[in-house]
Amino acid sequence: MKISSDFDSGNILVQDASNPHKVLLAMRKDLNSDHFQWFHFRVDGLTPGARHDFSITNAGQSAYSHAWTGYNAAASYDQQTWFRVPSRFENGALSFGLEPEPEHEQIWFAYFEPYSRERHASLIAKALALPGVELQASGRSIEGRDIELLRVHRHASATRKVWIIAQQHPGEHMAEWFMEGIIRRLGDSADSELDALLQQADLYLVPNMNPDGAFRGHLRTNAAGQDLNRAWQSASTERSPEVLFVQQAMREIGVDLFLDIHGDEEIPHVFTAGCEGNPGFTPRLEALESEFRQRLVDSGAEFQTRFGYPRSAPGKANLNLACNAVGEEFDCLSFTLEMPFKDHDDTPNPQTGWNGERSMKLAADMLGVIGQMVDRLR
Ligand code: GEM
Ligand code: ZN
DSSP: OEEEOOSTTOBOEEEEOSOTTSEEEEOOOOTTSSOOOOOEEEEESOOTTSOEEEEETTGGGSTTGGGGTTOOEEEESSSSSOEEEOEEEETTEEEEEEOOOTTOSEEEEESSOOOOHHHHHHHHHHHHTSTTEEEEEEEEOTTOOEEEEEEEOOOTTOOEEEEEEEOSSTTOTHHHHHHHHHHHHHTOTTOHHHHHHHHHEEEEEESOSOHHHHHHTOSSOOTTSOOGGGOTTSOOTTTOHHHHHHHHHHHHHOOSEEEEEEEESSOOSOEEEOOTTSTTOOHHHHHHHHHHHHHHHHTTOSOOSSSSSOOOOTTOOOTTSHHHHHHHHHTOEEEEEEEESSOOTTSOOTTTOSOHHHHHHHHHHHHHHHHHHGGGOO
């Protein structure tokens, strides 16, 4: 049996693979950082009919070690269809196993259904082939990977600027699945609801803010060890060119609505965090946040408002975060959207947990709500 991770978003260290019933593994830290929690590896040479058990022995030291309770690992025989494998967190290790289907000698495991750089390139190409979609600008990551800013402009009447950025945290792969859902809906030429939105607004989309971290199998940081969602007051060419690029574009173009797409390790629900702690937070923005959330619930989307992060106290927001920094600077409706690494327990699916398809469906639903709100953003 051979275990490997030398591929796009791969991350595992093999401690002992001599016994297929007790394979000992560890997660590798993000480069120049102490963060780790993402894993993604391939097993070749499975023994048909035999049980294989894996234990990630340093799970108890990971960034969000309390989040392993209730978590089940994602697995795939073909990198297309992913399913969850019953897992348990005990004695500091995350353990899971299965008796593989007899016809498979190979299997992949990951913290979440991965979104590959190859799929990203295909997504950008598909987007640019759609009517009204253009490459507004392209930034560069520390290691020189492209960071595409797409503009969706279909009507000269559009005056509002709606921004959606994703995967500042590279291990939160659900974020680019969400962006594929946005772009997939743009491809429906008979979508009158979408057209009504685009008559009033242009969309500015950054499908992946952190390509270096994603490719390296990071959880949290870019190649310099910087958490990009803590760099929005101090972005620099040296440590956070990814943020600097987007901030400069925002200042040239303007922002009327901002969504920062993330994943959450612990809370088994889809939720948003807003700007209630910003110094410039106003009753207008409070009302817009409430209405947006309620419309998303009413739309039937997999979303809820009962569970989420604690509200920030008035004036106590951390303005280093994108959501807060953009909301404050542009006096606009601004959210962090969180999708779960586990499942959305309001509508659980034990077979898949939260996954790429559900992230894409949420994005399509979110576009509908943006369309309902676009004429009241200012
Ligand atoms: C989170 S955003 C944290 C927001 N917290 C509150 N209370 N508003 C981060 O960057 O830590 C987003 C994420 O990582 O998913
Ligand atoms: Zn995040």
